[in-house]
Each structure stands twice: as structure tokens, then as C-alpha cells.
Amino acid sequence: MSASPPRTLPALRPSRSAPGRGLDPVDRVLVEAQRALETVFGAPAARRPNPAADTPDIALDTAERRHAAGLMRINHVGEVCAQGLYFGQAAVAREPETKAHLLEAAQEETDHLAWCADRLRELDSRPSVFNPLWYGGSYALGVLAGLRGDGWNLGFVVETERQVEAHLDQHLQTLPEADQRSREILRTMKADEARHADSAELAGARVLPQPIPSLMAAASKLMKTVAYRL
């Protein structure tokens, strides 16, 4: 674990928004590994300011704080999964435009990831201990979706984003009333997720047939149950 990397990694930040062409296979694997490590163990930085920056941090009682932290941990895991999915999908996308589309959306998910991590810290809590598993599972799912072709790939984005949008709505209703900082973050995330779905639809997404949407909803329900506590 202490050895330094044997070769120079391509710079991560520019590669998140660039299609990543021109890299040899070993470099590509290293880029993917670096993205995974940064998402799961690092502290990815947001490009946009935290939407809650100007919102007062009202003191919550212990039960409220614990509940808010559980919900924000779920949202943080959701963003870890989004990174895994998008990077997995982008790794096998056929058209450069689809790949660029996925990596651009992933950058906004990085903002969400950083904002959720900030709020978890403010609530004296921590991310899910299972984040490596959530990332790995999502990445594998992203690769599988991407291998079906770009229409499926984008269809997967639409379905994911629509489900996340509905779930953020639910969290906005169940967060403690006083937790306005979490609310501000979730409102901005919800608007971004809706835009991600709309632009994937415009880019040629196909509608996913059953039982895929139901299986995705079931997997997300399992994730939410676990991540609320761990």
C-alpha cells in the first residue's frame, strides 16, 4: 500500500470532463482505478459553491441530527453509486458524444458528492462503510448497461435520474424542518438530476423495459435501508 505508482497517472480533473481518448489500455485502467479511489476514499472537490453556504446552521436535537445524518448518508451513497454508474457506462460508451455526456454528468455528481460529505461532517457523522461495495457494484452495472449500446446506456441514465429525483422529493419531506442546510443541498441536486434525465432523453435514450426499472428500484431500496445506518 505504501509503494508509489509505477507510472505517471494522467491528470484526473481534466479527464473527468474529457472523453479520455488517446490513452493506452493500461493508462485507462489506471484512470478508472484513480477515479474509484478518489470517489471512495478521497475527498473529491466540488466545482460549484455549496448551495447551503449562506443558509444558517440551526441546532438540531440528537434524534433530529441522527435522522438527518442517516438521510444524508443515503444521499452520499447515491452519489457514490452515480459516479460508479457513469464512469462504468462512460468506459464502454461507443460514441464520443455519449461518453462526453456521461462524464459531464459525472462532474455534477462530484459536486453532489462533495456537498453531501460536507453536510455529513457538519452533522458529526460519516459516509457509509460500504462505499467500496456500492461503487464496485454500480460500476459493474454501468459497464453492463453500456455494453448494450448507447441508447440503453442513456436510457439507464434517464431511469436512474428519475428514480433519484423521486427519492430526493421524499427526503425533502422527511428531513427535520430545521435542517435547512440539507434541504438547500437536496433542492439543487434535484434540479440537476432532472436536467441530467432531460438531456439524456434528448440525446437518444431508449425506454428501459420491465423488469429493469423495478429491479433498479429494489436495489435502491436495499441501499437506502443499509446506508441509513451504516
Ligand SMILES: [Fe+2]
Ligand atoms: Fe447526483
Ligand SMILES: [Fe+2]
Ligand atoms: Fe444526476
